[in-house]
Amino acid sequence: MTIDSSKNAVSVIGLGTMGHGIVQTFALAGYQVKAFDENSQAVLQLHQRIAANVATMQDLGVIDQVNIDALLSRIQCCTTESEVLIDSQFITEAIAEDLQIKQEFFARCEELVAPDTLLASNTSSFPMTEIASQLEYPERAINTHWFNPPHVIPVVEVIPGQQTSEQTIEQAMSLLQSIGKQPVRIHQELPGFVMNRLQVALFREMLDLVGRGVISAEDLDVAVRGSLGLRWAAVGPMRVGDFGGWDILAKVYQVLAPEIRSDSELPQVLDEMVDSGNLGLKTGQGFFEFPETSQDEIIRDKDNKFVAWGQLLKEAYKE
Template sequence: MKPINGIRRVAVLGLGTMGHGIAQTFALAGYDVACYDASASARASLIERVRANLAAFVAAELVEPEQVGPTLARLHLADTEDAAVAGVQFLTEAVPEDLALKQDLLARLERTAAPETILASNSSSFPISQSGRLLHHPQRALVTHWFNPPHLTPVVEVVPSPLTSGAVVQTTMQILARIGKVPIPLRRELPGFLVNRVQVAIQREVWDLVDQGVATRDEIDAAIRGTVGFRFAVMGPLEIHDFAGLDIQLTTYRNLVGEIRSETSPPTVLDELVGAGHLGIKSGRGFYDYPPERLVARRTRRDSLLLRLWKLLYHSSSGEETS
């Protein structure tokens, strides 16, 4: 593999929902990946979690069975943060969404990593100007925002601050493309970046429809999956509007924009579920129930369908998205 700007070894700090899939993606593309998590159990389970993910790639014929061993061998578990960072040219943190935690971690990493190492943050909402507030060399840092599941979702948002160097942005874009991602650069940083702002707008209305009892949870999920979600896989919202007719869109917008939820207080249904400890799959119950066997079945179904969709739309020469 011809390295991009000398980058051969990367580090991932935080190996939870996001970090393990990010590490897998780099390793599958041929990078040596130093992996660190503050939790010993997260470190101990990394290889088995990635092995299980790769089994789905093999089943989808996206990875040859003989690639699994070498990919796992490129994941190098580190016992300390300092050991993870030694000798890497690019690193990303994927620790919990806690501003002080990320600020302190990035400041430490700036001191321990080599001066040329690019520092990336996988925050869902904090621009690097915030999470990197304690950095002395902010030109090295930017956000690379992956989406869950990180090893299956094509796009990564790339969000520099006004102080990030152009070379760092360019190298990061090239590396993400090399590992098979579709990097989307943002021209300016803003909280939530691009995609999560749109997701929050959708969620506010969906939760309000639940609160109003307009339809059942299953009906709401089925309605959105079979319309907006179905189309979004093949066309972005702006192109969809072109096909629908912008005059129609303008009228619909005028008629409805005052009708949909605009309050910023949390929706009742979400407050109640979280208050009762129903956090989704991590607690076994959210909008739906997840006894262990159902969770495994739903996750397997999700991964297998996403892999087929990815293959159809993004793999090699089959989709325009990769060109």
């Protein structure tokens, strides 16, 4: 099956942090998209939210001028679940992170769509094998794991379940490529997939070092941005290893591996942050301060930085 962008080919369910940006990405690439959320406010605000995102991206020069009315006309806001599902060729959910809710959602999809309609989850934690365990045709179910903000971050991890067919994997990969994403195939269904495993491995050490006062949170951000982060963004960590030489890395690894954190206890500083309610942006205070009055501006500034750096990388890798 080829997914036809001119038809109501793509349906997105759940229009929160992730879903609205996923709708935007498909619509910007020319797809007709149907969108639904059980919260009618999220549906009502969808066009406005996307128009604001697109205006920012245009101001930053990262996308060409688009006819916003034409873009929004490609996004059909649905008021019922059946309306959003019917006739769809690719369904992707970004609803609550709850195994039972996702299982039940996909079971309802199967009653309404053709057996070859692709069913994609954006789950951050559940194996697709489990989400699809009660489906009649689990071979068409796949996890396409986007990163926040989904309309900005290029990579999508593609994680098949045990019963996902090769054809489904290829279709999902080429669909994501057709909308300008960089799908990366993950070959084993491990908890946390790949990127979240790396993130936790690094946070374990970073929080330990900050908690022990070895480096301040502020300086850690400065140091990572200006060293590892820059090198990884520019060429990727495996190439950094190749450039540095694996013999050197092997020696450094042997000395340092016994020194760094390897247990599964919550780092003390993380425990303290959570206990004291210093949860970050959402409470106004984390390692850094986020005054309530300037939160919108802070979020915009962060998103603009993501967009600008994403654009730099795109330019650097232009063939």
